[in-house]
Amino acid sequence: xxxxxxxAASGALLASAGFAALPADAxxxxxxxANAAAGTTYGAAAARQGPNGGTARRAGTTTVNPxxxxxxxxxxxxxxxxxxxQSSGSATRDASGNVTQSRSxxxxxxxxxxxxxxxxxxxxATGLTRSSTCYNASGAVIACR
Numbered sequence: 001x002x003x004x005x006x007x008a009a010s011g012a013l014l015a016s017a018g019f020a021a022l023p024a025d026a027x028x029x030x031x032x033x034a035n036a037a038a039g040t041t042y043g044a045a046a047a048r049q050g051p052n053g054g055t056a057r058r059a060g061t062t063t064v065n066p067x068x069x070x071x072x073x074x075x076x077x078x079x080x081x082x083x084x085x086q087s088s089g090s091a092t093r094d095a096s097g098n099v100t101q102s103r104s105x106x107x108x109x110x111x112x113x114x115x116x117x118x119x120x121x122x123x124x125a126t127g128l129t130r131s132s133t134c135y136n137a138s139g140a141v142i143a144c145r
Contacts, residue, residue, distance in 0.1 A: 043059070052080060053080060056079075070092070073089070100121075105119070118131065
């Protein structure tokens, strides 16, 4: 059975968006509020601990405005006996429907210390770009497999 972690770190993203402080013993929290552009901002955060000592936290906010514009920010962190993962990103759509997106992700293997850093970006006018770089435990670039 999963035990619930503190949401203090995950709640920072929601707090920065103007949501109330999260209870320390909460497993997941969701909320919505009116924003200054007469739209709505939605937020959610969750944290879990697995049976083998792994932990995970996730939080995100989405804002939708009456003019059709929208934005989203989210992030996650997970760690356990096999390694760790961090990812964060954002996406926006303007009132004309133009979209931009970006995400950065890094993962580390606990056994080898090898890691990968990946990023992606999308722009509705120019398309998708992606890149990944892998590193050994000493920080030297290695081939990604």
